[in-house]
Structures are given as structure tokens and as C-alpha cells.
Amino acid sequence: xxxxxxxxxxxxxxxxxxxxxxxxxxxxxxxxxxxxxxxxxxxxxxxxxxxxxxxxxxxxxxxxxxxxxxxxxxxxxxxxxxxxxxxxxxxxxxxxxxxxxxxxxxxxxxxxxxxxxxxxxxxxxxxxxxxxxxxxxxxxxxxxxxxxxxxxxxxxxxxxxxxxxxxxxxxxxxxxxxxxxxxxxxxxxxxxxxx
Amino acid sequence: xxxxxxxxxxxxxxxxxxxxxxxxxxxxxxxxxxxxxxxxxxxxxxxxxxxxxxxxxxxxxxxxxxxxxxxxxxxxxxxxxxxxxxxxxxxxxxxxxxxxxxxxxxxxxxxxxxxxxxxxxxxxxxxxxxxxxxxxxxxxxxxxxxxxxxxxxxxxxxxxxxxxxxxxxxxxxxxxxxxxxxxxxxxxxxxxxxx
DNA sequence: CGCCCAAGCTACGGTCATTAGCTTTAAAGC
DNA sequence: GCTTTAAAGCTAATGACCGTAGCTTGGGCG
Numbered sequence: 001x002x003x004x005x006x007x008x009x010x011x012x013x014x015x016x017x018x019x020x021x022x023x024x025x026x027x028x029x030x031x032x033x034x035x036x037x038x039x040x041x042x043x044x045x046x047x048x049x050x051x052x053x054x055x056x057x058x059x060x061x062x063x064x065x066x067x068x069x070x071x072x073x074x075x076x077x078x079x080x081x082x083x084x085x086x087x088x089x090x091x092x093x094x095x096x097x098x099x100x101x102x103x104x105x106x107x108x109x110x111x112x113x114x115x116x117x118x119x120x121x122x123x124x125x126x127x128x129x130x131x132x133x134x135x136x137x138x139x140x141x142x143x144x145x146x147x148x149x150x151x152x153x154x155x156x157x158x159x160x161x162x163x164x165x166x167x168x169x170x171x172x173x174x175x176x177x178x179x180x181x182x183x184x185x186x187x188x189x190x191x192x193x194x195x
Numbered sequence: 196x197x198x199x200x201x202x203x204x205x206x207x208x209x210x211x212x213x214x215x216x217x218x219x220x221x222x223x224x225x226x227x228x229x230x231x232x233x234x235x236x237x238x239x240x241x242x243x244x245x246x247x248x249x250x251x252x253x254x255x256x257x258x259x260x261x262x263x264x265x266x267x268x269x270x271x272x273x274x275x276x277x278x279x280x281x282x283x284x285x286x287x288x289x290x291x292x293x294x295x296x297x298x299x300x301x302x303x304x305x306x307x308x309x310x311x312x313x314x315x316x317x318x319x320x321x322x323x324x325x326x327x328x329x330x331x332x333x334x335x336x337x338x339x340x341x342x343x344x345x346x347x348x349x350x351x352x353x354x355x356x357x358x359x360x361x362x363x364x365x366x367x368x369x370x371x372x373x374x375x376x377x378x379x380x381x382x383x384x385x386x387x388x389x390x
Numbered sequence: 391c392g393c394c395c396a397a398g399c400t401a402c403g404g405t406c407a408t409t410a411g412c413t414t415t416a417a418a419g420c
Numbered sequence: 421g422c423t424t425t426a427a428a429g430c431t432a433a434t435g436a437c438c439g440t441a442g443c444t445t446g447g448g449c450g
Contacts, residue, residue, distance in 0.1 A: 006396090006397055006398075007397080007398095029436085029437065029438090030437075030438065030439090031436075031437060031438085039397090039398075039399095040398070040399060040400080041437085041438080041439090042398085042399075042400085042438095042439075042440080042441095043397070043398050043399070045439075045440090046396070046397055046398075047397090050438075050439070051437095051438070051439090105351065105352060105355045105357050106355075107355055107356035107357050107359070108359075116359075119359075138362050141360055141362040141367070142362065142366060142367040142370045143370070145349070145352075145358060145364075145367040145370075145371075146345075146349075146367065146370055146371045146374060148348070148352065148357075149345055149348035149349035149352055149371060150341075150344055150345045150348055150349075150371075151348070152348050152352065153343070153344035153345055153346070153347050153348020153349065153351070154340070154341075154344035154345075154348065156300065156348070157300060157340075157343065157344055157347065160300045160301075160302055161302035162300050162302050162343075163340060164302070164303075164311075164314075165336055167333050167336040167337065169340075171337060172336070172337040172340040172341065175337045175338070175340075175341055175382060176340070176341045176344060176345075178378070178382075179341060179374060179375070179378030179379075179381075179382070180374070180378075182377075182378060182381060183373070183374030183375075183377060183378055184374075186374075186377060187370060187373075187374070201427090201428055201429075202428080202429095224405085224406065224407090225406075225407065225408090226405075226406055226407085234428090234429070234430095235429075235430060235431080236406080236407080236408090237407090237408075237409080237410095237429085237430075237431085238428070238429050238430070240407095240408075240409085241427070241428055241429075242428090245407075245408070246406095246407065246408090
């Protein structure tokens with residue numbers, strides 16, 4: 001299927017992600033990927049358009065992986081339980097791969113169908129979990145944003161080492177989850193007519 | 196005080212921040228800063244140790260500015276009101292300077308007294324605002340982390356264009372603030388003895 | 391067996407960070 | 421005013437890296 005028993009785009013992305021995981025996005029360089037692949041740098045262009053494209057492929061893979069992770073975490077749970085499970089899964093993913101934070105804020109640019117679909121898939125999981133709360137559409141959007149903001153904010157700050165103090169970070173997260181679940185419950189209950 | 200009516204470190208940082216504001220952290224390059232300063236690139240090393248140092252100086256300035264912004268927002272307010280004011284101020288700052296997000300997650304590395312002090316100053320503002328809630332020390336740390344996670348998470352996702360849907364983002368933020376204030380109130384009230 | 395194309399290569403140009411070492415100029419003291 | 425001097429700036433050079441152009445090769449298929 002390929003001369004020289006060679007690389008594939010997937011393999012390149014694999015090596016690239018390894019580099020990011022080891023040293024952060026700043027360490028990602030086509031030269032280093034080529035080196036690890038045992039190939040001259042220009043050869044990579046047969047598998048990847050350019051560095052920006054490689055970055056996008058990384059984002060894509062990470063977002064897809066996160067969607068899968070969250071889906072698994074949510075299945076078999078309901079309501080607040082499910083929300084807490086999502087939060088834990090999201091946090092654990094970034095604990096395991098602290099340098100992937102940036103990939104999860106990637107805003108797909110106009111026309112990037114595949115990345116859009118992937119981020120959409122993440123949102124879908126949250127939407128599904130919120131169904132038992134009985135929000136109308138607009139409210140479920142607001143609720144999803146709140147969950148994402150709180151959980152991603154916490155996990156990314158933790159991943160970047162932003163929590164300097166010695167107090168237990170896990171307990172802080174428990175507090176956050178409780179706030180979130182309680183807040184969602186209230187938001188589902190108190191339906192002021194107009195405002 | 197300086198030959199050649201010249202640059203200062205502050206002026207260099209100024210130009211650098213302008214570049215970041217215009218095109219994001221990826222646009223920051225010593226070559227471009229030098230160009231704008233009307234100076235050859237190596238001359239910058241008289242004012243800045245290297246690119247990493249310049250980045251740190253940017254982070255430092257941004258964090259200091261945020262501390263000031265939050266302090267102003269908080270003065271004259273109390274309790275939940277003050278928390279909401281902090282949240283709004285944080286969000287507005289990142290709306291005005293969307294590319295400064297990364298500077299606000301900068302974890303000062305061991306021995307960077309000045310940056311540590313600056314991030315500490317931000318935390319101090321939040322601590323001060325939380326005082327009327329009557330948390331013990333550990334709880335105020337957890338509460339501060341929750342606030343930071345939720346607010347920074349929301350503002351940074353908004354800044355990076357992460358909220359794709361058409362629903363009003365301001366309203367989502369109102370929901371978040373309400374959850375947060377309510378959550379803090381509950382956290383202050385329900386003091387389960389041990390767990 | 392021979393054709394073809396994808397995967398790989400070398401050579402090259404451009405941008406950038408950083409170092410080394412020289413020149414100049416403004417300020418400070420005489 | 422004149423000299424000294426240290427900081428501010430410069431040019432030259434190196435090395436990393438991205439990306440393009442164009443050549444080579446080897447494996448699959450007729």
C-alpha cells in the first residue's frame with residue numbers, strides 16, 4: 001500500500017501528540033517529529049499539509065478522544081450523578097495529559113466540518129445528560145456553557161499548575177461539582193416567567 | 196539617562212503587548228518588536244534577557260493589571276454583589292483583550308518572586324471579597340478556586356471563540372454568576388461537621 | 391517486464407533567536 | 421568645555437526551523 005514501508009498521517013499525528021504530551025505545544029516541531037519518525041523533515045509534507053495542519057489534526061484527535069471519554073463516563077448515569085461523572089472524567093483526562101488543554105479550546109474555523117463535528121459531539125454528550133433536568137433549548141445551552149466553563153476552567157488551571165496553595169485540589173473540585181449540580185437543579189426548578 | 200533617546204524595558208513590553216493584542220501570542224516575535232521600535236533585533240537584548248523573559252514580563256504586566264482591575268471592581272461592594280462585580284470585571288477585561296488569556300494562567304516558576312506576588316495579589320482580592328461569607332481558611336481557598344475556575348473558564352472560552360451557538364453569551368454568564376453566588380452562599384451556610 | 395505514483399530524499403531560501411564584538415553617544419565628573 | 425565611561429545601539433554570524441522545488445526509488449499492477 002505504500003512504498004518504503006512508511007508513515008501514515010495517523011502515525012505522524014501520534015508522534016506529534018507524544019511530543020506535545022512530553023513538553024507542551026511549544027515543543028512541537030516538524031523537525032522533531034521527522035527525527036522520531038526516522039525521516040527527513042520535508043518528507044512529512046507527504047502526510048501533513050504543514051505545521052498548522054498538524055496542529056489541527058492533533059486538536060481533532062484530542063477533541064474526539066474527549067468526546068469518547070465523556071460518553072463512556074456518562075453512560076448508565078442520570079442527572080446530577082451524570083454531571084459529576086462528566087466533570088470527573090474531564091478532569092482526569094487533563095490530569096493524564098496536562099498539555100492537551102489548549103486543544104480543547106480550539107474554535108474550529110469557518111468551514112472546518114470535521115473539527116466542528118467533533119466539538120459538537122462533546123456538547124451533545126452534555127446535552128444528553130441535561131435532558132432529565134427538563135430545560136428548554138435556550139436554557140440547556142446556557143447550562144452547557146456553565147458546565148463547560150467551570151469544569152474546563154478548573155481542569156485547565158490545575159493542569160497548568162495554577163493552583164499553588166497546599167490545600168487539597170480534589171476537595172476544591174468536590175466543592176465545584178456540588179455547586180454545579182445544585183446550581184443546575186435550581187436553574188431547572190426556578191423558572192421565572194420572563195427574567 | 197540613556198544614550199540615543201532610546202528604549203526602555205517598559206517600552207519594549209508595551210510594543211510586545213500590542214503585538215499580542217493584535218494577533219495573539221503566536222505573533223509575538225523579537226524581530227517584529229524590534230521593527231516597531233525602530234531598532235535592530237539584537238538591540239532588544241539590552242532591555243530584555245530573551246524572548247522567554249519578554250513573555251514573562253508581559254504576563255507580569257497583565258496579571259498586575261488584572262489585580263488592579265479586580266480591586267477597583269470590588270471596592271464599595273459586599274458579598275454576592277462583590278463576587279458578581281469581580282466576575283464581570285474579569286470577563287470584560289478578557290473581552291477587551293482576548294489574546295491575554297494565556298497570561299492569566301501563568302504559573303510562576305519556583306523563585307519568581309515578582310510574578311508570584313502579582314498572582315497572589317489577584318487571589319487576595321478574592322479572599323477579601325469572601326470575608327463576609329465567614330469561611331475558615333481552607334474553605335476560602337476552595338471557594339476562591341471555584342470562582343477562579345468558573346470565571347476564568349467562561350471568559351477564556353468566550354475569548355477564544357469557543358461559544359459557537361447563537362444564544363446570548365451574556366445571559367449564560369448571568370446564569371453562571373447566579374450559580375456561583377448561590378453556591379458560595381450555600382457553602383457558607385451548610386457546614387457539615389466533617390463531611 | 392515495464393509503468394506509474396506515492397514516499398522519500400537533497401538542496402535551497404526565508405524567518406527568527408541569540409551571541410560576539412565593535413561603535414557611538416549622552417551623561418557625569420574634572 | 422573636555423574627557424571618560426558605560427549603556428545603547430549596530431553589523432556579522434550561527435543555528436534552528438518551516439516550507440518549496442525538483443529529483444530518485446521502489447512497490448504494486450497491468
